[in-house]
Amino acid sequence: MTSRRHLLAGLTAWPLLAGADGLDATLAGLQQRWRPRLAWRPDAAWRAEALATARQLMLLPGDDGSAFATEVLAEQDRGNHTAQQLALRGALGDRVPALFLRPNGPGPYPAVLLLHDHGARFDIGKEKLIRPLAANASADAWTQRYFEGQFVGDTLVNAGFAVLAIDALGWGERSRPGFAKDDQQALANHLLQLGHSWAGIIASDDLRSHRWLREQPGIDARRVAVLGFSMGAFRAWQLAAVCDDVPACVAAHWMCTREGLLRAGEHTLQGQSAFSMAHLGLAAALDHPDIAALIAPRPLLLFGSPDDKLFPWDATQAAWRRLGRAWLGRDGLLTTQATPSGHRFDAAQQATATAWLTLQLN
Numbered sequence: 001m002t003s004r005r006h007l008l009a010g011l012t013a014w015p016l017l018a019g020a021d022g023l024d025a026t027l028a029g030l031q032q033r034w035r036p037r038l039a040w041r042p043d044a045a046w047r048a049e050a051l052a053t054a055r056q057l058m059l060l061p062g063d064d065g066s067a068f069a070t071e072v073l074a075e076q077d078r079g080n081h082t083a084q085q086l087a088l089r090g091a092l093g094d095r096v097p098a099l100f101l102r103p104n105g106p107g108p109y110p111a112v113l114l115l116h117d118h119g120a121r122f123d124i125g126k127e128k129l130i131r132p133l134a135a136n137a138s139a140d141a142w143t144q145r146y147f148e149g150q151f152v153g154d155t156l157v158n159a160g161f162a163v164l165a166i167d168a169l170g171w172g173e174r175s176r177p178g179f180a181k182d183d184q185q186a187l188a189n190h191l192l193q194l195g196h197s198w199a200g201i202i203a204s205d206d207l208r209s210h211r212w213l214r215e216q217p218g219i220d221a222r223r224v225a226v227l228g229f230s231m232g233a234f235r236a237w238q239l240a241a242v243c244d245d246v247p248a249c250v251a252a253h254w255m256c257t258r259e260g261l262l263r264a265g266e267h268t269l270q271g272q273s274a275f276s277m278a279h280l281g282l283a284a285a286l287d288h289p290d291i292a293a294l295i296a297p298r299p300l301l302l303f304g305s306p307d308d309k310l311f312p313w314d315a316t317q318a319a320w321r322r323l324g325r326a327w328l329g330r331d332g333l334l335t336t337q338a339t340p341s342g343h344r345f346d347a348a349q350q351a352t353a354t355a356w357l358t359l360q361l362n
Contacts, residue, residue, distance in 0.1 A: 031262055038285045040293045040326060050286060051294055055242050057282045060200030061091050063208045070212070071095075076133045080104060081157045085133050088166070088212055091204035092196075097173040098209070099130040101153050101163040107218030110361040111162040113210050114152060115228030115235040116171065118273050120181040125171030129153050129232075130163060146229065148346040155350045156227075159358060162219055166209050168202045168235075170276065184272035199279050206239045214245065223247060223361040227353060229345040230254055230310075233303075234277055241294035248360040249295060250353045252303040252345045253311070257322075258287050260315020267310055289319040293326035299360045300327075301335045303349055307342040 021029065038050045055062075066089065074085040081103045090096035103109050114129040119142070126132075127139035128146075130153035143151055153163045167174045170187060188198045206226075214221040225248040228236035233254035240249035261268040268274045282291075292300065302320065306313040320336045327334035335356065339349060 031259070034258075034283075036283070036285055036287045036290060038290065039287065040290045040322065042325065042328075047294065050290065051242065053285050054238075054282070054291055054294060057285070058200060058203050058238060058242060058279050059207060060197045060204065060279075062204050063091060063211060068208070068212050074133050083131070083133055088209070090169075091201060091208055094174075096166050096205060096209075097126065098164060098166040099126045099132065099153070101130060101157040102218065103157060103160055103162060107162075108220040109160060109162045109218060110223035110225070110357075111164070111213045111216075111219050112156050112357065113206070113213055113224065113226045113239075114156075114163055114165040115206060115226065115232035115239075116165060116168065117146070117228075117230035117232045118276060119146075119230065120271070120273060122171050122175040122179045125167035125174070126165035127172060129229075130165045146344050147350070148344070150347045150350060152227070152229070152345065152350055155347075155354055156357075159354045161354075161357070162213070162216070164209060164213050166205060168205065168276075169198065181272055184275045188275035197280060198276050202235065202276060203238060203242075203279075206235050207243055210239060210243060210246065221245075225249065225357055225361060227357070228252065228254075230343065231273070231277060237292045237295065237300070240298065240300070241291045246295075246298070248299040248301075248357060250301045250303075250357065251292075252349060252353070253305065253308055253343050255292065255302050255304060255316060255319050255323075256288060256311045257315045257319045258283060260312045260318070263312065266312070287322075289322040292319075293323055296323075296326035297330045297333055299333045299335075299356075301337070301353060301356050303337050303339055303345070303353075305339045305342050305344075307340060310343055 038053060068088045071087040072084055073087060076083045081101050084100045086098040086100055087095045088098055116125050116128045124138045127136055128142050131151045132139055143149055156163050191198050210224060213219060213224045226236040226239050226246050227250040229252045233251035236249050237251045240246040304316045323334060
């Protein structure tokens with residue numbers, strides 16, 4: 001027994017005797033040596049390889065082209081447009097709840113796929129952006145907090161756009177009572193143990209939702225843009241990057257270099273929200289602005305704020321500058337706007353985005 005204790009003591013001391021790096025030193029070394037293999041380059045060969053890599057690593061399981069088996073569960077006449085509560089078949093074959101706003105009249109109309117935020121609030125998803133058919137206090141409170149009391153879907157449909165929003169897996173009707181931010185690791189791990197990726201499922205459902213919109217009667221399939229706020233902005237630019245059928249993208253308050261989000265104290269290293277946006281293996285090949293650069297030369301509008309506590313302003317600006325290289329010589333197709341309101345997509349920003357989309361899709 002004594003010799004066994006001596007052996008265990010020796011094994012315990014071995015890393016110190018060998019001069020092993022501690023955890024923080026190991027991570028710091030990895031970060032210092034990190035160089036994305038496919039960082040943006042100004043040549044067609046880069047785009048082809050980067051696009052193939054992004055699709056392979058992000059779209060898990062992707063869109064197999066199967067039918068949506070659309071169900072209209074409820075409908076509401078709202079004067080100049082009709083609101084529908086739908087269920088669509090998702091990338092996993094499960095039923096995906098959705099809200100759809102369609103202007104009254106034959107069309108064809110331009111359309112916008114709206115992508116909701118994370119917010120560490122899971123009882124609502126699509127209702128964060130589109131006013132639900134029944135009164136919903138949570139949705140009203142969210143809209144007051146982040147959108148100055150104005151549902152983004154209402155802003156767009158009143159300007160003549162059809163609008164769709166779905167619940168991402170884990171939010172709204174695809175969540176469960178009591179699901180909270182500390183449950184995200186368990187969900188992500190459960191999916192990994194079954195051979196799936198949480199972020200990949202979200203990206204795949206977004207891809208299918210965009211196709212659903214393009215296939216609808218009365219919708220101009222060539223004019224179906226994407227718009228998102230916060231995590232929804234991340235979803236918007238990643239979808240536009242891997243789907244050439246997206247003609248224009250608005251991403252409000254989620255664009256940053258990876259280095260900026262990996263600094264000590266940043267929320268990516270503190271909470272569990274990153275699990276829904278982390279694609280395994282992708283960082284070895286592409287940084288966030290490298291992925292968004294795949295959108296070029298299609299139009300991209302980015303909002304950011306020096307008062308945003310979630311994204312270091314210098315790292316946001318660095319990402320914008322790097323993106324500018326991909327649109328060099330294509331004036332007006334990449335637009336960046338700094339706002340004073342922090343992490344919000346207020347009425348003024350909504351008006352700017354709506355006017356910009358109208359210009360780009362006409």
